[in-house]
Amino acid sequence: MRFGSAFNETLMKTSIYDDRKYTLQTDLTIIGSGIAGLSAALFAVQEGLDILLLGDAGASNFASGLLDVLAAFPGKKIDHCSDPWQGMAVLPEHFPKHPYNRLQSDEIYQAVVQVMRALATADLGYNGFEKENVQVITGLGTCKQTYRVPESMWPGVKAFQDKSPCLLVDFHGLKDFSGPWLRSTLAREWPAIRTERVDFPETRGHSELFAVRLAQSLESERVRQKLAAAVAPLIRDEQFLAFPALLGLYSSGAIRAELEERLGVSIFEIPTMPPSVPGLRFLETMGGILNRYSCFRRESGKRVSHIQREETGQFALTLGEGEFSSRVLSRQVMLATGRFLGGGLQADPEQIREVVFDLPVVQPSPDQDWHQEDFFDPGGHQANRAGLEVDSVFRPLDTKGDVVYENLYAVGSILAHSDWMRMKCGAGVAIASAFKAVQSICTASNQEDRFSL
Amino acid sequence: MMQTQVLIIGGGCTGTGLARDLALRGIPCILVEKRDINAGASGGNHGLLHSGARYVVCDPHSSRECRAEAELLKSLAPHCIEEAGGLFVAVAGDDENYIADFESACPREGVRSEPLEVREALEREPRLTPRLTAAYAVDDAAVDPFRLSLDNIGQAVELGAVYLNSHEVVAIQTKSRHLQSIQVRNVQSGRTMSIQAEMVVNATGAWAGHIAAMAGAPLEMHYSKGTLLVTHYRLTNRIINRLRPPSDGDILVPGGTVSIMGTTSVQLPDLERVRPTREEAEQMVSQGAAMLPCLQSTRFTRAYAGVRPLLKQSEVADGRAASRGFALIDHALDGLDNFLTVTGGKLTTYRLMAEKTADLAAEKLGIKAECRTRTEPLPESSLGEWTEGGKSSKAWLSQADAGDHLLCECEMVPKSHVVQVLAELETQQAEVPDLNQLRRRTRVGKGGCQGAFCSLRVTGLRYDQGKLAGDQGHRQIKEFLRARWSGQQPILWDGQLAQAELTEAMHCGLFDLEMQSD
Ligand SMILES: Cc1cc2nc3c(=O)[nH]c(=O)nc-3n(C[C@H](O)[C@H](O)[C@H](O)COP(=O)(O)OP(=O)(O)OC[C@H]3O[C@@H](n4cnc5c(N)ncnc54)[C@H](O)[C@@H]3O)c2cc1C
Ligand SMILES: Cc1cc2nc3c(=O)[nH]c(=O)nc-3n(C[C@H](O)[C@H](O)[C@H](O)COP(=O)(O)OP(=O)(O)OC[C@H]3O[C@@H](n4cnc5c(N)ncnc54)[C@H](O)[C@@H]3O)c2cc1C
Numbered sequence: 001m002r003f004g005s006a007f008n009e010t011l012m013k014t015s016i017y018d019d020r021k022y023t024l025q026t027d028l029t030i031i032g033s034g035i036a037g038l039s040a041a042l043f044a045v046q047e048g049l050d051i052l053l054l055g056d057a058g059a060s061n062f063a064s065g066l067l068d069v070l071a072a073f074p075g076k077k078i079d080h081c082s083d084p085w086q087g088m089a090v091l092p093e094h095f096p097k098h099p100y101n102r103l104q105s106d107e108i109y110q111a112v113v114q115v116m117r118a119l120a121t122a123d124l125g126y127n128g129f130e131k132e133n134v135q136v137i138t139g140l141g142t143c144k145q146t147y148r149v150p151e152s153m154w155p156g157v158k159a160f161q162d163k164s165p166c167l168l169v170d171f172h173g174l175k176d177f178s179g180p181w182l183r184s185t186l187a188r189e190w191p192a193i194r195t196e197r198v199d200f201p202e203t204r205g206h207s208e209l210f211a212v213r214l215a216q217s218l219e220s221e222r223v224r225q226k227l228a229a230a231v232a233p234l235i236r237d238e239q240f241l242a243f244p245a246l247l248g249l250y251s252s253g254a255i256r257a258e259l260e261e262r263l264g265v266s267i268f269e270i271p272t273m274p275p276s277v278p279g280l281r282f283l284e285t286m287g288g289i290l291n292r293y294s295c296f297r298r299e300s301g302k303r304v305s306h307i308q309r310e311e312t313g314q315f316a317l318t319l320g321e322g323e324f325s326s327r328v329l330s331r332q333v334m335l336a337t338g339r340f341l342g343g344g345l346q347a348d349p350e351q352i353r354e355v356v357f358d359l360p361v362v363q364p365s366p367d368q369d370w371h372q373e374d375f376f377d378p379g380g381h382q383a384n385r386a387g388l389e390v391d392s393v394f395r396p397l398d399t400k401g402d403v404v405y406e407n408l409y410a411v412g413s414i415l416a417h418s419d420w421m422r423m424k425c426g427a428g429v430a431i432a433s434a435f436k437a438v439q440s441i442c443t444a445s446n447q448e449d450r451f452s453l
Numbered sequence: 454m455m456q457t458q459v460l461i462i463g464g465g466c467t468g469t470g471l472a473r474d475l476a477l478r479g480i481p482c483i484l485v486e487k488r489d490i491n492a493g494a495s496g497g498n499h500g501l502l503h504s505g506a507r508y509v510v511c512d513p514h515s516s517r518e519c520r521a522e523a524e525l526l527k528s529l530a531p532h533c534i535e536e537a538g539g540l541f542v543a544v545a546g547d548d549e550n551y552i553a554d555f556e557s558a559c560p561r562e563g564v565r566s567e568p569l570e571v572r573e574a575l576e577r578e579p580r581l582t583p584r585l586t587a588a589y590a591v592d593d594a595a596v597d598p599f600r601l602s603l604d605n606i607g608q609a610v611e612l613g614a615v616y617l618n619s620h621e622v623v624a625i626q627t628k629s630r631h632l633q634s635i636q637v638r639n640v641q642s643g644r645t646m647s648i649q650a651e652m653v654v655n656a657t658g659a660w661a662g663h664i665a666a667m668a669g670a671p672l673e674m675h676y677s678k679g680t681l682l683v684t685h686y687r688l689t690n691r692i693i694n695r696l697r698p699p700s701d702g703d704i705l706v707p708g709g710t711v712s713i714m715g716t717t718s719v720q721l722p723d724l725e726r727v728r729p730t731r732e733e734a735e736q737m738v739s740q741g742a743a744m745l746p747c748l749q750s751t752r753f754t755r756a757y758a759g760v761r762p763l764l765k766q767s768e769v770a771d772g773r774a775a776s777r778g779f780a781l782i783d784h785a786l787d788g789l790d791n792f793l794t795v796t797g798g799k800l801t802t803y804r805l806m807a808e809k810t811a812d813l814a815a816e817k818l819g820i821k822a823e824c825r826t827r828t829e830p831l832p833e834s835s836l837g838e839w840t841e842g843g844k845s846s847k848a849w850l851s852q853a854d855a856g857d858h859l860l861c862e863c864e865m866v867p868k869s870h871v872v873q874v875l876a877e878l879e880t881q882q883a884e885v886p887d888l889n890q891l892r893r894r895t896r897v898g899k900g901g902c903q904g905a906f907c908s909l910r911v912t913g914l915r916y917d918q919g920k921l922a923g924d925q926g927h928r929q930i931k932e933f934l935r936a937r938w939s940g941q942q943p944i945l946w947d948g949q950l951a952q953a954e955l956t957e958a959m960h961c962g963l964f965d966l967e968m969q970s971d
Contacts, residue, residue, distance in 0.1 A: 062955060064963050078968060140909070140927070140964050175858055175868070178913030184922050208858035273909050274959060340951040341958070347946040349735045371945055373728070375938035375957075376931060376967045383945070384957070421962035 002365040022316070022329040024297070026052045028441060029317060029328060031304055031356060032336030032344065034060030035427050036412025038286040039115055040334055040434035045293040046114075047442050052328060053290070053298045054319065058342030059413065063426070064271045065245070065278025067126065069112065069147035070100070071133050071424035074380040078422075083131050084147055085109070097417035099429050102392050103436050111435035112428065116148060123253040124285040125151035135160065139177050139244060139272045141185025145424060150278050152247060152256055156268035159240040165192040166240040168270070169231055171200040173209040176273050177244040196234045201226035215246040215277045218255055228262040235265060245269035245277050252281055302326075304356055307333075313407060332441050335359075335388075335396075335410040336434070344414040345387065352386050354414070359396050359404060362389050362416040380422035387416035393440035394433050407444075409437040457483045457615070459814055460635055460650035462622050462664055463657035465495035466598060466800050469605040470807035470826070471656060476612035477829065478811060478822035483648060484606065484614065485637055487621030489890055491602050493658045495800060496893065497727075497759020499681060499706040499715045501692060502526065502534060503801045504592040505564040506541060510554045511698060515778040516562050519801045526804065527594065530831040533601045537707055539593025539692035540574060541566070544743050545584045547697050552587050555696060559589075566591050578689050580747050593692040595707050598800055599893055600837040607834025610881070618882050618890075625653075625667040630790045632668055641884045652814050654793045658762035659724060661796040670787040672794060673765040678758050679716035680729035682737060682944060685752040685901060688712040688745065695744055702740030709841050710864075714741055714748065721760065729756035734943040752948045754901055755940035762796045779806045781813060791817070836877055839870045839895040860914065861907035863900020870895060871911055875920075885920055888912070888933035904937045905956035927969045934960060 028044055030037045033055040044051045070084040073094055081087035088105045091098055100108060116126045128134045128148040134157050135143050149157060159166050170179040179195035186193060200214055201223050217223050235241065247269055248255035260267050271278065290296045299319060306318035310329070317328045337344025337356060346355050352363045363386040364370050370383040388410045389397045396404045411433035413420055420426035459475055461468045464486025475482045486492070501507075505520035527534055543552050559566040566589040574588035575581055606616050617637070623645065624636035634647040655664040665672035687707050695703035706713045717733045734756050741748045764780045779798030795810045808824045815822055839845050846865030857869045874894045878886035888908055891897050897911060898904035908930050915921040921929070934956070945953050961967045 059954070059958065062958065066963075072968070080968075138964050140966075141924075142927070142965050142969060144963070144965050173858060175860060175910050175913065178916050180919070181913050181916035181921075181926055184916055185924055185926060187923065205855075207856045271963070273906065274955075274963075339954060341954045347950050349731075349738070349946050369731070371942045371953075373939070373942065375935050375941075376961070378967065381957075383950070384954075421957050422967065424962075424965075426962065 002363065021327055023326040024052065025329045026050045026297070026331070027445065028052070028332045028334060029054065029315070029330035030334045030336055031055060032058060032338060032342065032412065033298075033300065034058040034336060034338050034342055034412060034430065035063065035282070036338070036430035036434050037334075037336035038283065038290070039111075039431045040336060040411055040438055041290050041296065042115060042118055042286065043111075043435055043438040044441070045290060045296050047438065048295060049438075049441065049445075050295045051297065052330065053296070054300070054302065054304060055337070056300045058338040060279065060283060060338075060342075062274035062276070062341075063279040063282070064274070064276045065150050065282050066136065066144070066146040066271060067112070067148035067427040068420070068424040069108070069428035071145035072422060074378060074419060074422040076378065078378045080145070082133050082145065084133060084428075085131060095417065099390070099394075099415045099418050099433050100425070102390075102394065103432050107435065108428065108432045111431050112148065114435070115431055118289050119282070119285055122285045122289050123251065124281055125253065127151050127154040137182065137186065137270060139182060139270055141182040144271070147428065150269070150281070152245070152252055152269040152278065153271070154268065155240060155266040156242060156270065159266075159268065160190060163190050163192055164240055165238045166194070166242055167235055167238040168193055168195045168242040169234065170195065170197050170244055171209060171214070172197055173203065173207050174200070174211065174214070174244065175208065176211060182270070194238070198230045198234070201230065211244060211246040211272055211277050212249070212275055212280065215249040218246070218248045219250060224255065224258060225262075228259055232263055235263065239265055241265045241267045242270055243267065244272045246272075249277060249281060250284065307357065309405070313405075315407070331445075332407045332409065334437060335408070335414060336412045336430075337414055339387070339413050342413065352383070354388060357408070359388055359410075360399050361386055380419045384419040384421060385417055387414050387418075389416050394437040409441070411437050454646060455483060455648045457481050457648065457650050458818065459483075459652045459654060460485070460648055461654045461656055462635075463493070463655070463660070464490045464602070464606070464616070464618075465493045465656065465658050466491070466602050466605070466803035467495075467658065467795055467798070467806050468656035469602040469609070470803045471654060471795070471810055472609035472614045472616070473605040474807040474811040474824060474826050475814070476609040476614045477825040478815060478820070480811075480815065480818070480820060480822065482609075482614050483617065483650070484609070485617045485620040485622060485648070487619065487640060489618055489893055490606060491599055491893060493660070494759040494762060495598050495602060495658075497679070497681070497757055498598060498800055499704055499713050500596050500598050500708055500800070501704065501706045502594040502596040503799065504539065504594070505562060506539070506559065506566055506589075506591040506593065507694060507699065509558040509562050509564050510551065513558070513562050515799070516564060518778045518805060519799060520562070520564055522802045522805050523592070523594065525827065526596070526801075529826075529829070530601065530604070532833050533597050533604065533831070535595045535707065537593070537595050537691050539591045539694060540569070540578060541589045541591060541694045541696040542574060542581060542585050542744055543587040543696040544582055545586055547586065547695070551697055555589070564591065578691060578693065580688055580745055581693070582744055582746050587696060589696070593694070595692065596800065597708070597841055599840040603837035603840065603894065604831050604834045607836055608832055616881060619884065622664060622667065625664075627668055627789065630788055632789060632792050650791075652791045652793070652818055654795060654810060654814060656795050656810075658796055659760040661762065661794050665784070665794060668784070668789055668792055670784045670789055670792065672782070674796070675761075675763040675765055676721040676724060677761045677763055678719045678721050678727055679761060680719075680733040680737065680756055680758045680943070681713050681715040682734055682753045683755050683757070684712045684714065685754050685948075686711065688747060688751065693744060702737035703744075705741065705745060709844070711754070714738075724760060727758055727760055728939050729758040729943045731943040753944040754949060755903060755937070756943040757940045762798070764797050778802055781806070781809050783813065836874065836894055839866070839874060840893075845870055845896055860910040861897050861900060863902050863907075864896035866896050866907070868914065871897065871914065875915075885925070887929050889936055892933070898933065898937055902952060903941055903956065904933060905952075905959055908933050924969065927966060928971060930960070931966060931969070931971055
């Protein structure tokens with residue numbers, strides 16, 4: 001790995017401070033509203049910081065809603081770790097530069113729990129074991145290891161553990177999900193699964209159904225009633241009833257409880273291919289929670305088109321372009337812009353760049369392949385470990401190893417040395433890095449306050 | 454044990470074309486292909502139906518063959534061909550002498566070429582560089598090689614020929630100047646069987662030397678790999694050729710909704726690893742940008758490679774080659790009376806190669822039967838129906854059936870097409886057809902997402918139909934994504950890198966497929 005081209009200092013010319021130029025002033029601007037940006041926003045508003053959250057769709061819009069912390073070590077062969085904290089203990093040895101190594105295990109745990117608690121206050125419960133990963137069956141019949149699953153999937157974890165009799169219902173025209181696939185793949189391990197396919201209520205004439213649309217339509221009581229009526233006669237002696245993950249978008253907890261009551265069985269959801277409803281629930285619910293705070297502001301849909309640093313060290317951000325652009329003055333900036341899919345990193349044939357500040361990106365050296373020849377190479381691909389190098393509180397470093405700006409942070413999947421897809425640490429790294437960075441901001445501003453007293 | 458009159462080895466355009474030619478003459482034959490139709494060079498080329506212009510200066514003989522065959526095919530197989538027309542263009546710095554040679558050679562060889570003003574050329578193809586110094590319009594066309602081979606084998610089978618997919622020739626027994634029996638292994642089941650034939654034709658392209666060696670006949674091949682890139686959108690209406698001696702990155706051929714950029718020439722020691730590389734991809738983009746500057750910022754969805762079947766020159770020099778363009782070898786000279794090899798040549802001249810081979814085979818078998826492929830149109834088969842880019846989507850948009858839905862959203866391939874193609878494959882083989890076979894017969898896996906989504910939907914459908922069981926689905930998807938990856942890996946930057954991240958996020962990040970057994 002090496003650094004890409006040195007970033008361009010002249011881009012960051014300072015200018016004279018004049019507060020009439022700004023439509024908004026804030027403590028912290030978070031660029032990116034994926035899992036990392038939303039988590040950072042949550043930690044920050046809970047500390048009472050004035051924040052502005054930017055960004056729209058990123059990788060997190062495709063995410064499953066499962067919350068991974070750590071479940072595997074890629075290498076010549078893949079090592080599984082069923083206890084993420086045990087994995088964490090040996091991480092420095094195998095992946096010395098992994099972002100997790102900048103936190104204590106209990107800090108990471110605290111961070112995850114803090115997000116879970118907030119979600120629970122908005123009817124989006126999560127569940128799991130303290131010292132062990134959860135095994136959850138996916139729509140492909142694979143058994144995925146993750147740390148926390150939405151409450152809506154929890155009965156499935158139990159049912160799979162005990163191999164309890166279970167009825168899996170899917171829908172005509174829902175091409176993204178096949179019950180028979182799951183059943184057949186698991187036939188040996190979990191023979192007591194039975195499948196049925198029904199018409200989804202009020203979809204006659206639609207030959208093509210999408211999970212997100214169906215989830216929305218289940219917000220209507222009439223549709224729920226019809227669904228229950230269609231499924232009730234199919235249940236034999238099963239105690240468990242499974243659906244592809246589409247039981248409501250906004251009030252999924254209540255919807256599932258109501259269906260359980262109508263049908264007298266324990267109901268659970270199975271993760272589907274993206275876009276996944278539980279992933280969108282996470283984003284929606286986090287957004288709703290943040291809106292409760294008066295110190296929270298959000299501007300979605302506008303990209304950061306220009307950034308300048310004022311003499312005072314604050315950042316002047318231009319949002320959008322031309323007539324409709326606005327200017328924001330921010331004491332701190334946090335990059336949570338994701339990777340290639342999120343838009344935080346971009347590559348041409350020669351090199352990988354960071355998009356907003358053109359920060360130096362650690363990346364494979366010219367003689368190293370970005371990607372292995374085998375897609376499923378057990379060691380993963382080098383390009384997925386490229387990203388920003390940071391200090392102990394997640395501030396980007398330049399090629400000499402110095403902090404670029406003392407008030408610029410980077411969190412989430414844009415960080416180098418963490419192949420979240422192969423280590424199963426996507427949401428975990430996003431949440432943990434956000435937690436540490438916000439902590440550092442709070443410590444720094446407390447100190448400033450003390451100085452100004 | 455199976456018996457037949459002619460055994461053809463190799464299911465590229467040459468082998469399938471030969472099967473049809475023999476079938477039309479009423480000569481029974483079996484075709485064995487170790488992988489799938491067009492798994493070799495016939496699936497790894499530009500799909501350029503040469504007007505002859507490209508070879509007019511350096512290889513007039515091939516040029517003439519190409520011209521004549523292209524004209525025939527345009528009238529006999531119009532459904533496989535888009536008469537896009539072509540341009541030869543020179544840019545500042547290109548060799549003036551070559552341009553002059555080209556201008557004088559075209560009329561001499563009867564290749565139509567019309568000089569254009571630079572302004573006119575730019576009007577026809579606005580993406581060309583304004584730094585053009587010369588431009589000529591020619592009659593090049595684009596041909597869909599998959600459709601062509603599928604239609605050829607389709608008619609052959611209808612007329613009684615037997616086609617065996619996934620059957621590899623692994624050994625040949627000879628006895629007193631005869632190939633006595635051919636050992637064939639089913640690569641899916643691992644079972645072997647033997648085939649006896651009065652005549653054996655080796656139509657294995659670049660692999661011809663391997664087969665010849667099994668029979669004990671000397672035949673040395675060059676392995677020259679060429680890499681091609683597929684763009685996300687079609688860049689030009691016409692075929693664009695660089696007006697200079699053939700070299701890297703000098704052809705752009707439209708293929709339905711996309712364009713194909715080619716190619717390179719890399720010598721390989723053997724045929725073990727035929728993969729496009731990142732260096733080749735980058736090299737071609739920078740070379741091609743001299744004619745088409747937009748290539749620098751074009752999104753490429755994949756790369757692929759083929760190996761040119763080239764006979765080592767000494768073989769040609771000792772007079773056994775029937776023609777300079779292709780080689781038809783009667784191994785009687787090597788002491789084997791019922792063994793022919795046909796290799797070399799071009800996709801454009803496949804029919805001629807098949808005709809000459811069938812003529813020789815018939816003569817040696819003492820059968821009097823005229824070639825009919827020169828006059829009879831190639832009928833459209835249902836298997837080749839959905840290979841063309843943009844065709845599925847047009848059909849879908851104009852007349853979707855109630856109850857049907859799209860399994861591939863990038864290329865708009867509906868469930869009904871997938872079901873039709875898979876059902877037909879099932880009638881032809883005992884094994885369950887896989888995603889890679891489906892990909893060669895439809896647009897599935899060929900769009901922007903390169904199979905990330907449609908692989909899952911098709912697999913779901915196959916379980917719904919009860920055609921897959923246990924973890925077969927995981928294995929099929931892994932095999933399919935691996936095959937797609939070999940074309941992805943060389944071109945992963947910009948938008949396609951983000952796409953690859955999504956694919957890996959789904960299949961590894963979420964579904965843990967990297968942890969499932971192969
Ligand atoms: C298919 C899929 C399945 C997944 N499944 C799981 C799973 O099962 N478990 C798990 O833990 N994780 C999963 N994840 C991963 C999880 O989503 C990642 O860990 C997560 O994406 C971390 O993202 P992030 O917040 O760092 O960036 P992203 O989610 O990519 O967000 C980037 C944000 O930055 C914004 N942005 C970028 N550039 C700019 C700019 N110039 N101006 C303003 N805004 C900008 C974007 O609009 C976006 O809001 C999955 C992801 C995918 C794609
Ligand atoms: C990069 C490139 C670009 C080209 N561009 C063009 C073009 O634009 N226009 C044009 O006219 N020509 C072009 N050509 C040439 C053209 O593609 C080939 O000449 C033609 O496809 C050869 O067809 P074939 O059937 O003889 O060989 P192949 O298509 O290679 O078929 C041989 C078959 O034999 C099978 N086989 C091998 N060993 C065995 C075995 N032991 N048992 C059973 N089966 C076996 C293989 O799997 C393969 O399918 C190009 C070639 C290349 C490489």
